[in-house]
Amino acid sequence: MKKRLATILLAGGAAGAVLAMSAPAAVAATPTWSSTPGGAFTSATNAGTTTVLKDLKTGSTITCTTSAANGALKKGHKLPGAGIGLITAVTFGTTASKCKGPFGSTWTSVGSATPKSPWLLNAKTYKGSVDKGQTAGTITHAGTGVGATLHGSVLGANCTANVGGTTKAPALANVLYDNGSGLLAVTSTANLKILSTNCPGISAGDAVTFVTSPASSAGKTVSHGYAVKTKNGKETITSP
Secondary structure, eight states: OHHHHHHHHHHHHHHHHHHHHHSOOOOOOOOOEEEESOEEEEEEEOTTOEEEEEETTTOOEEEESOEEEEEEEOOEEEEOSTTSEEEEEEEEOOSSSOEEOGGGOEEEEEESOOSSSOEEEEEEEEETTSTTOEEEEEEEOSTTBSOEEEEEEETTEEEEEEEEOOSSSOBEEEEEEETTTOEEEEEEEESOEEEEEOSTTOOTTOBEEEEEESOOOTTSOOOSSEEEEETTEEOEEEOO
16 A cells, blocks of 8 residues: 555656646746836937947948937837837938048938838836936837938048848847936947948948947946937836
8 A cells, every 4th residue: 555655656746747847937028118208309419429430341430429319209107118219310410510531521411210110219128226227228120220321522522322231131229228317329230231332432331330429338327329308308218
């Protein structure tokens, strides 16, 4: 009798172990986000911030002391991070304050974001301990990803260059947003390259990067970037 009972217990334990091993692992819950006050926003780079486009093959840079972006932010709680904001217009440089490039070249640029085809601001991770809360995320766009058209004057000749990604490798930007400073910094890009150009010294196919400068890094207060302003005040983005 005792032998039979021990056999049953061992069999039951083995079955339990098999069930435990075959049970599916718990799926991590998708984080949700809160955004206030939300609504339409305007933004421009704050004092001391420049935007820099760099050709990784040649090392050449185009630096802009003025840049602006407009769009809208969702409002509410338990929001998905994807598309928490829409960017509908982006400009770099102005007629009065053009961006500076190599060989004395001057530039202005317009991003591919439009009201009908906006870029998406996506919240990814959150650190509540940094400057009243810091969100790391991405800016993406349908199709070939984020991009821009550059209008330049190089050695006295006007020219145009287009930067972006491809359908197989869409371009995106990595960003940080600080609740305390109200600044959005672009820290790096992926899959960004020169798609076409008739500008001297710029070659199609070259990989490029785009950032706000001085550089910002996750876990530290953002002090340079785009100052985001909504109609109802400074934007706050949090995640429980």
